[in-house]
Amino acid sequence: MSGADTFPKLLLENATRIGGHPANREKDLGIWQTWNWSQVADEVRALACGLAALGFKRGDKLIIVGDNRPQLYWGMTAAQAIGGIPVPVYQDSVAKEMAFVVDHAEARFALVEDQEQVDKLLEIRETVPRLEQIIYNDPRGLRNYGQDFLNSYKAIQEKGREYDRANPDFYEKSVAGGKGADTSVMLYTSGTTGNPKGVVLTHENVMRTARNNQIMENLTADDEILAYLPMAWVGDHIFSFGQNHTAGFCVNCPESGATVMQDLRDIGPTYFFAPPRIFENILTSVMVRMEDAAPIKRRLFHYFMDLAQRVGPRILDGKPVAAGDRLLYALGSILVYGPLKNTLGFSRIRLAYTAGEAIGPDIFDFFRALGINLKQLYGMTEASVFITVQPDGQVDPETVGVPAPEVEVKIADNGEVLFRGPGSFQEYFKAAEATAETKDAEGWVHTGDAGLFNELGHLKIIDRAKDVGKLNDGTLVAPKYIENKLKFFPNIKEAVAFGNGRDYVAAFVNIDLVAMGNWAERHNIAYASYQELAAHPDVLEIARQHVEQVNQDLAQDPNLGGSQIKRFLILHKELDADDGELTRTRKVRRNFIAERYAELIEALYSGQEECHVETEVTFEDGRKGVIAADLKIVNAEIFPVAAELKKAS
Amino acid sequence: MTQQARVIGDTLLKVESISLGFGGVQALSNISFDIKKHEIRAIIGPNGAGKTSMLNVINGFYHPQEGAITFKGEVRRAMRPHEAAKQGIARTFQNVALFKGMSTLDNIMTGRNLRMSKNIFWQMLYLGPARREEMEHRQRVEEIIDFLEIQAIRRTPVGRLPYGLQKRVELARALAMEPELLLLDEPMAGMNVEEKEDMCRFILDVNEQFGTTIALIEHDMGVVMDISDRVVVLDYGRKLADGTPDEVRGNQDVIDAYLGVPHDEGDG
Numbered sequence: 001m002s003g004a005d006t007f008p009k010l011l012l013e014n015a016t017r018i019g020g021h022p023a024n025r026e027k028d029l030g031i032w033q034t035w036n037w038s039q040v041a042d043e044v045r046a047l048a049c050g051l052a053a054l055g056f057k058r059g060d061k062l063i064i065v066g067d068n069r070p071q072l073y074w075g076m077t078a079a080q081a082i083g084g085i086p087v088p089v090y091q092d093s094v095a096k097e098m099a100f101v102v103d104h105a106e107a108r109f110a111l112v113e114d115q116e117q118v119d120k121l122l123e124i125r126e127t128v129p130r131l132e133q134i135i136y137n138d139p140r141g142l143r144n145y146g147q148d149f150l151n152s153y154k155a156i157q158e159k160g161r162e163y164d165r166a167n168p169d170f171y172e173k174s175v176a177g178g179k180g181a182d183t184s185v186m187l188y189t190s191g192t193t194g195n196p197k198g199v200v201l202t203h204e205n206v207m208r209t210a211r212n213n214q215i216m217e218n219l220t221a222d223d224e225i226l227a228y229l230p231m232a233w234v235g236d237h238i239f240s241f242g243q244n245h246t247a248g249f250c251v252n253c254p255e256s257g258a259t260v261m262q263d264l265r266d267i268g269p270t271y272f273f274a275p276p277r278i279f280e281n282i283l284t285s286v287m288v289r290m291e292d293a294a295p296i297k298r299r300l301f302h303y304f305m306d307l308a309q310r311v312g313p314r315i316l317d318g319k320p321v322a323a324g325d326r327l328l329y330a331l332g333s334i335l336v337y338g339p340l341k342n343t344l345g346f347s348r349i350r351l352a353y354t355a356g357e358a359i360g361p362d363i364f365d366f367f368r369a370l371g372i373n374l375k376q377l378y379g380m381t382e383a384s385v386f387i388t389v390q391p392d393g394q395v396d397p398e399t400v401g402v403p404a405p406e407v408e409v410k411i412a413d414n415g416e417v418l419f420r421g422p423g424s425f426q427e428y429f430k431a432a433e434a435t436a437e438t439k440d441a442e443g444w445v446h447t448g449d450a451g452l453f454n455e456l457g458h459l460k461i462i463d464r465a466k467d468v469g470k471l472n473d474g475t476l477v478a479p480k481y482i483e484n485k486l487k488f489f490p491n492i493k494e495a496v497a498f499g500n501g502r503d504y505v506a507a508f509v510n511i512d513l514v515a516m517g518n519w520a521e522r523h524n525i526a527y528a529s530y531q532e533l534a535a536h537p538d539v540l541e542i543a544r545q546h547v548e549q550v551n552q553d554l555a556q557d558p559n560l561g562g563s564q565i566k567r568f569l570i571l572h573k574e575l576d577a578d579d580g581e582l583t584r585t586r587k588v589r590r591n592f593i594a595e596r597y598a599e600l601i602e603a604l605y606s607g608q609e610e611c612h613v614e615t616e617v618t619f620e621d622g623r624k625g626v627i628a629a630d631l632k633i634v635n636a637e638i639f640p641v642a643a644e645l646k647k648a649s
Numbered sequence: 650m651t652q653q654a655r656v657i658g659d660t661l662l663k664v665e666s667i668s669l670g671f672g673g674v675q676a677l678s679n680i681s682f683d684i685k686k687h688e689i690r691a692i693i694g695p696n697g698a699g700k701t702s703m704l705n706v707i708n709g710f711y712h713p714q715e716g717a718i719t720f721k722g723e724v725r726r727a728m729r730p731h732e733a734a735k736q737g738i739a740r741t742f743q744n745v746a747l748f749k750g751m752s753t754l755d756n757i758m759t760g761r762n763l764r765m766s767k768n769i770f771w772q773m774l775y776l777g778p779a780r781r782e783e784m785e786h787r788q789r790v791e792e793i794i795d796f797l798e799i800q801a802i803r804r805t806p807v808g809r810l811p812y813g814l815q816k817r818v819e820l821a822r823a824l825a826m827e828p829e830l831l832l833l834d835e836p837m838a839g840m841n842v843e844e845k846e847d848m849c850r851f852i853l854d855v856n857e858q859f860g861t862t863i864a865l866i867e868h869d870m871g872v873v874m875d876i877s878d879r880v881v882v883l884d885y886g887r888k889l890a891d892g893t894p895d896e897v898r899g900n901q902d903v904i905d906a907y908l909g910v911p912h913d914e915g916d917g
Contacts, residue, residue: 029791030803140796141854258801621846 002246005180006203008044008081010245012175015041018248021221024070027255027263035070037248043071043157045171048078050160051109052170054133054151058083058177061105061186063131065089065098065120066113068227068253071137071153073241075111080184080203082174084109087186087198088232090584091117092577094622099124100195101188104430108132111153115141118150180204186429187234189381190583198429199234199381209384209423210242212405216389217351221248223270224348228253228260233585234381235355239273242384264345272352276359277586279374281514282344283363284490288518304332305369312337312369317393337370346372353377353389355400356585358461358480360488364397376400378459382438382445383407384423388459399458409459415450416465450478467590469500475562477505479590482563485553489546490515494575494582496593497565498601504566506604508597509543510534510574516542531629534570540634543570547636554639561641567604568636569611571597572629578618600631609633657878658686660719661830661862662707667716669702669886676702677713677886684830689856690864691873693897694883695906700866701743703883704832707864708740709733721829735763739828741819743835743866749808753799753818754790756807760825761786793821796858797851813844817851824855831855833865837872845869849876874898882906 004010014023019038026033035043056062062079064086066072076086087105089098091113098120102110108130112118118136125131136142137153164171184203188196213219227240244251249271254263290301311325321329341347352367352374359376367374373392378400379385387409390401403409407421420443427435439445450465462468463478471477477499486495486509494510511534520527520536527533551564575581581593594601596615603611614628662684669677677699684690692700705711707718709728717724720736739760747756765782794800797817802810807818816836823831836852837845853876855861867873873880874894882889882903890900897903 029788029795030800031791140858144857255800256798258798262801262804620843 005207006080006175006178006182007077007184007207007241007245008048008175008178010207011037011041011044011077011081014245014248018221021248022250023244023248024073024251024253025267026070026253027259027266030255032252032266034250040070040074044074044077044081045164046157046160047074047153048081048160048174049163049167049171050156050158051078051084052082052174053159053163054109054156056082056084056109058174060084060109061087061107063087063089063102063105063107063110064112064231065093065110065117066091066137066231067257068229068231068236068240069113069137070251070253072111072113072231073227073244073251075135076185076241080178081171083178083182085183085186087188088230088237089188090190090230090232092230092584093120094578094618095120095123097196099127101198102131103128104195105186105188105198106130109135111135112137114138118142118145122147178203180207183426185237187232187237187381190585190587197431197434200426200429201384201423202426205384205423205425206238206242207246208406209386209404209421210238211246212422213238213386213389214243214247216391216405217271219243219247219249219271219351223247223249223350224267225249225251225271225273226254226260226264226267226269227251228257228263229273229275230584234385235273235379238385239271261345265343266345268345268348270348270350272346272349274352274354275356275585276354276363277357279354279359279363279367280490283366284512284515286340286344287490288514291518291522301336304328304336305366307332308337308369308371309365312371313365313395316368316371316373317395333371341370341372346370349373351375355379357587358484359397360484361397362488368395377404378461380447382425382447383419383421384425386423387417387419387421387447390458394456394458396458399454399460401459402457403459410444411452412446414465415452415468417447417449417451417459417461418444419447420444471499471505471562472501472503473562476560477563478560481560482507482550482554482565483588485550486546489549491519491542492546494588496575496588496590498590498594498604499563502605505563506601507547507565507568508593508600509547509568509570511539511543511570513574530574531572531627534572535629535632540570540632543568544634544636547634548639551636552639556642564638565636566638567633569600569604569631569633571600572613572631573615573617573627576617578620579616603631603633657688660684661686661721663719664703664707665717665719667703667706667713667718669699669706669711669713675886677706677883680716680883680886680888682881682888682891684862684864686862687856687860688862688878689852689876690862691877691880692864692866692883693868693870693873693880694889697885698883699886700883701834702886704740704834704864704866707733707830708738708832731763734826734828737826737829738832739823739826739830740832741816741823741834741836743838745812745815745819747807747815747819747822750806752804752806753802753810753821754794754804756818757790757793757821757825758786760822761790763826789827790821790825793824796824796854797821813840813848816840816848820848820851820855824859824861827859829862831861831863833863833867835866835868837867837869845872852876 002013004013014037020036022034023037023040024035062084064072064075079086089101121134133149135151135156139152180203183200184206185201186198188198229236240251252267254260307328311321314321349372352372355377375390375395378388386404388401389404409419412418424445448465449461450463450468451459451461463480467479469477479497482497483495486492491512493512496508499505513530547565547568554564555561577584610630612630614626616626618624660683665681667677667680694700706713709730837848856863880894880897881891884906890897890903
């Protein structure tokens with residue numbers, strides 16, 4: 001095993017050990033460009049020396065903003081090599097959000113992808129006077145900017161090579177000066193409340209967590225992953241940066257955000273992470289396309305998918321399956337599963353993870369039925385991702401698995417999940433109070449999630465601990481549990497449930513424009529916008545059926561059966577992170593929504609059948625507008641709760 | 650592609666006393682104006698003012714009964730569109746004119762046709778020189794795809810694309826010719842605000858990065874006033890005004906004829 005305790009040291013080690021092995025790939029002008037480990041080491045060295053020549057000192061922060069680009073990943077190692085701390089920022093942050101991070105991190109330097117990000121930084125420059133130098137990777141559109149603090153990536157590397165020639169032992173000395181206990185990265189968590197917090201992680205945090213998981217899952221230098229999730233998110237940092245270095249595998253960067261699905265197919269990764277939403281979108285698009293396929297293909301698909309649902313997961317887990325079914329499954333692989341996986345770019349997948357939200361059992365089973373080893377994990381930035389992981393062969397859509405290697409997990413008296421392990425974060429940057437609230441003296445980190453262990457020792461997460469509430473009659477309400485049940489319907493994209501301190505549960509619903517739009521097309525329903533489709537009586541009716549299905553499900557549960565949805569409405573706009581309704585990782589900000597749509601909530605809890613609403617929205621270019629609508633409020637049927645046959649655990 | 654600084658240069662194209670009639674209809678009467686190198690020149694006017702006819706005259710599709718066109722210092726008459734194309738004039742159309750069944754990539758490759766020297770037999774064999782040539786052209790086309798951010802639809806048949814994207818593909822094909830003068834016939838018609846903004850940015854970027862001279866017809870006054878260097882206003886085949894956006898905006902004839910009612914901002 002390697003003796004390197006920091007990522008720059010590990011990079012040098014990789015460059016000698018597997019120098020010719022691909023480390024990064026990027027599709028540029030339609031062609032995949034590859035850099036091997038020794039080339040990456042050179043690129044990073046030039047950039048690090050360039051930063052030093054620009055005045056970057058030990059302890060300085062380097063803001064990194066952009067889509068996943070090899071050059072930006074190199075920026076991380078380059079900053080670390082000379083004792084700096086990379087601070088990746090979500091690339092779709094609006095200028096104000098970015099200003100907060102740049103200011104809070106006290107950064108003097110920024111490395112950004114292109115003009116779009118440069119413009120944002122220029123916009124906030126007055127409010128963050130500390131920011132001195134900006135380096136951009138893609139010069140397009142920036143030719144006439146002319147500000148002397150704007151530097152091109154190439155120019156900085158050129159400067160760096162000169163600096164390197166003049167100070168030949170600078171780089172080695174700087175790298176050697178780093179320790180495992182040094183801060184390796186600061187990741188700002190989007191946070192469902194208040195301002196983002198800067199989670200401080202050390203080289204040791206990231207490296208040990210990355211390596212533990214690598215050993216558990218047998219990741220090798222021959223694996224391939226596609227880096228398409230935001231670089232500011234801890235998962236991408238562990239998979240596309242941490243494990244890239246520890247396992248030495250190649251990280252592939254897509255051509256652009258819009259081409260991810262095609263690039264996925266080009267590369268055919270062996271190791272893949274996606275939040276449930278993406279698996280859901282893939283499933284929806286497969287189903288939509290099958291609806292449009294020729295009848296014979298459709299029947300073939302449904303026949304073999306039924307078989308796969310029945311035996312696929314068992315075959316994957318190595319459980320006994322009848323020989324006849326096995327044979328049919330093999331035939332199905334040739335006729336349906338193989339071609340389908342190939343179309344999706346999943347042919348070579350050995351390990352797929354999902355996390356972040358509950359995943360619908362249908363979605364989960366669909367991919368496992370195809371023979372894709374999809375597993376759930378439970379993690380957070382404060383843990384350098386891994387808290388629990390499902391081991392091979394012990395997979396269940398309801399749970400998130402057993403504690404990851406070296407990680408301890410326990411449930412507090414109030415039901416909150418606590419953990420302690422090698423990835424536990426050091427602190428929230430400049431927020432000692434918040435750190436103390438989250439991490440106690442013994443090192444236990446409070447996740448804020450309510451959960452329990454089942455009889456097999458697998459963790460099950462029900463909701464945010466603070467969101468679990470009670471109706472006026474004392475019935476338990478876990479809003480997220482209800483929302484997730486709603487969201488498992490392909491037609492429903494987002495849901496927000498309310499009930500704490502009320503007489504009954506009520507909900508907002510967002511329809512899924514792709515699934516519902518396709519349905520509308522097949523039923524000759526014309527619509528011009530989300531708003532129009534959402535208000536269509538037939539759509540309301542479909543939503544009502546879904547809600548009642550959820551009520552029926554809930555009625556089976558003696559503990560949560562009282563929290564059935566009595567009234568709901570379909571919102572006139574899609575919930576959007578730009579309007580602050582979702583976090584950047586697309587989690588619902590329930591309290592913010594409750595305030596913003598207070599009149600709608602009042603209408604849900606009064607006898608009103610319709611409610612007029614006007615909402616300010618932010619367009620992608622930052623301008624604002626107002627949309628108005630009259631929303632119908634729908635009553636749903638409530639089912640009798642199953643008697644408590646046996647005392648629930 | 651060469652990167653040129655954006656300095657407005659000498660006259661690139663001059664039209665003098667152009668008159669064009671179809672039977673009894675006088676589409677253009679006695680129109681004169683010029684287009685300077687590297688500038689963005691807008692042609693505006695109400696429906697039926699003769700804007701598209703003017704573009705058709707410039708790219709050789711219509712032949713005016715009277716008047717002269719000087720392009721790059723040479724007077725020309727009665728030129729066929731493909732000859733105009735060879736001289737460096739490319740255009741897009743009001744109603745998208747792409748090969749619907751072909752992919753985005755193939756459509757843009759057709760824009761390179763005039764620059765290909767190997768004949769069809771070489772190209773069919775796809776050997777040696779023809780292959781090298783194809784690869785060079787593909788490289789240029791990929792640069793344009795990158796420039797216009799249409800990587801995701803590279804392989805999509807154009808007929809399946811939404812209108813806004815088709816317009817972008819058409820612009821890409823025109824750019825593939827590496828024209829000196831680019832004629833855009835209502836590049837933003839039928840687009841929503843966001844698509845319009847994208848298109849504006851692309852037009853400005855083309856003009857700035859490649860130094861391409863652009864003449865465009867557009868109805869959205871906000872767009873015209875924002876991006877053009879000079880504007881010529883037509884009405885019923887006559888020239889009403891010619892000047893910078895501010896001059897045109899303040900011109901009473903234009904306000905009466907085109908904007909209809911007196912306007913404070915003129916950006917209706």
